[in-house]
Amino acid sequence: MEVETALYIVPTPIGNLEDITLRAIRILKEVDGILAEDTRKTGILLKHLEISKPLSSYHIFNEHQTVKRIIERLHNGEKLALVSDAGTPVISDPGFLLVRECIANDIKVECLPGATAFVPALVNSGLPADKFIFEGFLPHKKGRQTRLNILAEEERTIILYESPHRLLKTLKQLGESLGTDRIALVARELTKIHEENARDTISELIKHFEAKAIKGEIVIVVEGKGK
Structure with missing residues (x-):
């Protein structure tokens, strides 16, 4: 069955x-064009999947300027897919503005289920997964300490994203605000050959990562405050 005119949110590995679904592959083959965070990275995936489609750049630095143009394309009957470099678009990635504008313009939005980094990290942590809070990336400067102070009182399991060069700084600040005895997991290189899931107290995790080179995208899972 041919896809309808719509914006399709397509998770990528x-x-x-x-780690890409059969449905995601079908949608990517059937749409008229693909909106990509990084066209080079998406091009590599499409080549692997033997899919040839027009690629357009859509990322955090150009989303305000390109949303109107994309809405016009959809109004004209094009079927478009939005992908990020990895995982589900809109989750700590550009895309929110586009989805909101599609809804405001009565354009169908269909989000496919698929890969996202925080779910396997949460499951691998061994921490309570029935209730959790996803914070994404902490503010780099303004508001960072305020968020840490709020998280210090959070009773649910806490999930953060972080970059390799900020990992140690963030672990140390989490230790200062939440206590170095909190149990946490640092997951990096998820689903890749060198995947690591390091579980320990925050203080021990700091020692662990001070002694090694840190590479790969990172998810931090921290236990909530005990009652």
């Missing part, structure tokens, strides 16, 4: 290229 976070590492292992096998």
